[in-house]
Amino acid sequence: MMSDEYLVECKIDDDDDDDSDEEVKKIQPSLAPPPQFSSSSQASLTHIETRDPYGVNNHLKVEFSDVLAEPPSTRSYDRVWVYSGIGFESARLWSYRCLTAVCAVPVSCLSGCLFALLACFHIWCVMPCIQVCHTCLPCVRSLWMSVVNIFIAPLCTSAARCCGGVYVLVSKE
Incomplete structure (x- = not known):
């Protein structure tokens, strides 16, 4: 199924003008084509800048104030607080950069192989079995x-008739 971002809306006026420039202006898409189909480098740079377009990792947007906070009653020196914030942000940023430099390509290759394996298994094993079923x-x-009507239904009916005559009285003594 195609998402809405790949659909292009065209505005068309039905005026009867003979001007050829008007014909060109009548059929103008209101949206630019998706970045992977665009030949301009500007679109590809915009696509690179948006690395989480669907907000998959919104829960990872952590700032210094989300982790560390001082109440008004207990406060450290201002310089300590500022340097702690700088240290936190620098350590978070550079640790992430170093880890991605080492792990990003192997993990992305393994993830690609895993999803390819899952897709192959789903396409060639699961769906044929479901179609056979x-x-x-x-x-x-x-x-x-037939099995239910011959064996299970009479058994349940007879059990219900046997237990239907049982009355339980609960009294408080």
């Missing part, structure tokens, strides 16, 4: 209904 399901359903 859907094809055979009417036969199995009629067989199961």
Whole structure:
């Protein structure tokens, strides 16, 4: 299914003007094409800057004030607080950069292989099995209904009739 970001809306006026410039202006898309289909470098730079367009990792937007905070009653020196904030942000940024430099390519390759394996398994194993079940399901359903009507329904009916005559009185002594 295609997402809405790939759809292009065209505004068309039905005026009967003979001017050729008006014809060009009538069919102008209101949105730019997606970055992967655009040939300009500006669109690809914009696409690179938006690395989490769907907000998958919004929970990872952590700032110094989200982790460390001092109440008004107990306060450290202002310089200590400022340097702690600088140290926190620098350590977070550079640790992330170093870890991604070492781990990003191998983890992305492993993730790609994992998703390819899952897609292959789903396409070639799971979906054919589901289709076979859907094809055979009417036969199995009629067989199961016969088993239920012959064995299980009379058993449950007789058990209900046996237990239907039992009355339990609860009294407080």
